[in-house]
Amino acid sequence: MQALNRFLLFAGAALAATATLVDPSWAQEAPAAAAGAITAPELTVNKGDNTWMLMSTVIVLLMTIPGLALFYGGMVRSKNMLSLLTQVMAIQCIALIVWFCWGYSIAFTTGPEGFDQYFGGLSKAFLANVAIGAKVETFSVGVAIHELIFICFQATFCAITTALAIGAFAERVKFSAIVAFAILWPTVVYAPLVHMVWFWPGPSAIATAPDAPVASGLIWGFGALDFAGGTVVHINAGIAGLVGALLLGRRIGYGKEPMPPHSLTLTMVGAALLWVGWFGFNGGSNLEANEYAGLAMANTFIATAGAGVSWMLIEWLFKGKPSLLGLVSGVVAGLVAVTPASGFAGPMGALVLGLLAGVVCFFFCTAVKSALGYDDTLDVFGIHAVAGILGAILTGILVDPALGGAGVVDYTSCAKDGDITTCDTAAYDMMTQLIAQTKAVLVAIAWSAIGSLAVYIVIAVIFGLRVSEEKEREGLDISEHGERAYNM
Amino acid sequence: MKLVIAIIKPFKLEEVRKALDEMGIEGLTVSEVKGYGRQKGHTEIYRGAEYEVTFVPKLKLEIAVPSESVNKVVDVITAMAKTGQIGDGKIFVTPIEQTVRIRTGETDDAAL
Numbered sequence: 197m198q199a200l201n202r203f204l205l206f207a208g209a210a211l212a213a214t215a216t217l218v219d220p221s222w223a224q225e226a227p228a229a230a231a232g233a234i235t236a237p238e239l240t241v242n243k244g245d246n247t248w249m250l251m252s253t254v255i256v257l258l259m260t261i262p263g264l265a266l267f268y269g270g271m272v273r274s275k276n277m278l279s280l281l282t283q284v285m286a287i288q289c290i291a292l293i294v295w296f297c298w299g300y301s302i303a304f305t306t307g308p309e310g311f312d313q314y315f316g317g318l319s320k321a322f323l324a325n326v327a328i329g330a331k332v333e334t335f336s337v338g339v340a341i342h343e344l345i346f347i348c349f350q351a352t353f354c355a356i357t358t359a360l361a362i363g364a365f366a367e368r369v370k371f372s373a374i375v376a377f378a379i380l381w382p383t384v385v386y387a388p389l390v391h392m393v394w395f396w397p398g399p400s401a402i403a404t405a406p407d408a409p410v411a412s413g414l415i416w417g418f419g420a421l422d423f424a425g426g427t428v429v430h431i432n433a434g435i436a437g438l439v440g441a442l443l444l445g446r447r448i449g450y451g452k453e454p455m456p457p458h459s460l461t462l463t464m465v466g467a468a469l470l471w472v473g474w475f476g477f478n479g480g481s482n483l484e485a486n487e488y489a490g491l492a493m494a495n496t497f498i499a500t501a502g503a504g505v506s507w508m509l510i511e512w513l514f515k516g517k518p519s520l521l522g523l524v525s526g527v528v529a530g531l532v533a534v535t536p537a538s539g540f541a542g543p544m545g546a547l548v549l550g551l552l553a554g555v556v557c558f559f560f561c562t563a564v565k566s567a568l569g570y571d572d573t574l575d576v577f578g579i580h581a582v583a584g585i586l587g588a589i590l591t592g593i594l595v596d597p598a599l600g601g602a603g604v605v606d607y608t609s610c611a612k613d614g615d616i617t618t619c620d621t622a623a624y625d626m627m628t629q630l631i632a633q634t635k636a637v638l639v640a641i642a643w644s645a646i647g648s649l650a651v652y653i654v655i656a657v658i659f660g661l662r663v664s665e666e667k668e669r670e671g672l673d674i675s676e677h678g679e680r681a682y683n684m
Numbered sequence: 685m686k687l688v689i690a691i692i693k694p695f696k697l698e699e700v701r702k703a704l705d706e707m708g709i710e711g712l713t714v715s716e717v718k719g720y721g722r723q724k725g726h727t728e729i730y731r732g733a734e735y736e737v738t739f740v741p742k743l744k745l746e747i748a749v750p751s752e753s754v755n756k757v758v759d760v761i762t763a764m765a766k767t768g769q770i771g772d773g774k775i776f777v778t779p780i781e782q783t784v785r786i787r788t789g790e791t792d793d794a795a796l
Contacts, residue, residue, distance in 0.1 A: 454735040454737075455733070456728060456730055456735055457730055515729050515732075517729070519729065519730070521730050521731055522731065525731060561731045561732055562731065562732025563732070565732065566732060566733075575731060
């Protein structure tokens with residue numbers, strides 16, 4: 197038996213928030229029926245793990261502000277620069293408040309009877325029942341970090357996912373609609389999807405009751421793997437963005453007037469900050485500073501590099517010149533694609549994934565987008581949804597230990613050898629895993645599309661989604677914010 | 685008095701200015717302009733969205749000179765701004781009715 201002091205049975209960055217803390221009786225009742233009940237070790241916090249998570253959390257913040265804000269802002273016309281920066285910063289602030297007040301509880305607590313697969317309850321709303329020293333279990337039996345750190349880490353995910361989506365309808369959306377979106381979308385769409393993908397009872401609960409049914413989110417229950425948010429973050433944001441872009445309609449003059457990015461310099465700076473922050477995003481999703489955080493780091497380097505190079509080469513081949521925007525788009529596509537695979541694929545598998553992501557997203561952002569005629573301003577669908585889907589599906593293949601992947605931990609095996617802290621790797625079957633991954637992708641797409649549509653309809657009725665033609669022509673900086681980005 | 689208006693390639697400015705300075709021309713005005721003549725623009729591609737950029741960046745020089753110097757000025761600009769490629773630009777010469785130096789109130793040739 198391997199000394200696997202490591203993560204997950206099937207899901208990605210989830211915690212034993214419930215069974216081990218809120219409801220310890222769940223873990224203990226089942227084995228009590230059997231003779232010689234297995235007892236879970238006491239949760240121990242390691243300062244190294246805590247430190248890594250504190251660090252990861254702040255560099256994920258850096259991804260959104262200023263990373264994503266500059267990446268997006270540089271791609272719009274100068275008359276809309278400040279609108280993007282304001283929208284991203286406002287979403288960062290609002291989504292954080294939403295997460296602390298009720299988002300976290302909806303995502304990571306046991307839900308109402310019959311609906312627990314879809315969303316959690318309000319037992320931790322406004323951080324009730326979260327003591328300052330409360331612990332949540334990581335992916336190793338008995339290993340924990342402090343819950344407040346986990347809440348902060350997940351809060352930065354909530355903010356960046358919400359901010360990612362709005363790039364699809366940039367340059368024409370009302371700021372009031374953005375504010376409403378930042379409250380409603382994380383509540384109705386994001387937090388429940390987190391619950392579906394990452395809510396599980398934790399290692400100790402399963403290890404101590406290997407034969408009991410596992411109360412988890414719907415997608416976790418499929419056995420689907422999503423290490424750092426391919427479904428939760430990227431498919432979710434990409435689909436929400438596309439639905440919004442279709443509802444708002446194309447920008448005035450789209451396809452007729454030139455709309456070149458006003459500062460690819462800032463876009464490059466933003467993309468570079470995204471890459472740096474992504475080590476916190478993927479590495480932090482391991483929740484422990486161990487070898488699998490190292491694997492996530494290696495994959496976040498190599499897949500990203502592969503996608504940057506492949507987009508550059510294919511653009512050079514088909515369009516004649518290797519552009520900076522193409523190169524950084526490839527980098528972001530690689531980061532997205534490796535997100536669900538980052539703790540599962542081996543580095544060479546991740547390189548293949550990255551190379552594919554650059555080519556597939558190039559095809560979507562050029563050929564498919566112009567053929568279908570939708571105006572996804574900043575290619576949130578073409579990059580985040582498409583690379584997210586590609587990564588989510590291929591994670592099911594690349595996790596195979598025979599391909600250098602990490603395999604998945606079978607927590608039901610932990611206690612069999614008498615040492616509950618060591619667990620076996622589950623048997624891998626490609627078809628089973630691919631079916632689970634595909635189901636996860638389909639549920640994520642459907643949930644995001646329907647939930648986001650509902651959110652947009654509510655906003656459209658209350659505030660309206662789109663600015664007037666006059667305001668759009670003048671630019672949102674002046675018409676919505678009364679400022680201009682550059683006074684030169 | 686004549687006004688010489690020259691549209692030239694931006695990187696030729698310093699050579700033209702130096703040659704005019706050496707022949708005793710004491711001032712000129714430069715503006716950044718865009719336009720097109722026989723030189724075609726170029727295509728810019730951003731993630732597959734292609735834009736034809738018709739207008740090419742050029743510099744516009746305006747030089748007021750005494751009538752007797754105008755041919756020499758035109759010759760100097762022609763020589764210095766020439767690369768032999770399409771897009772070298774054009775020179776226009778028009779008469780000036782009146783010139784005033786604001787500081788002193790001097791007029792016409794004395795003001796040049």
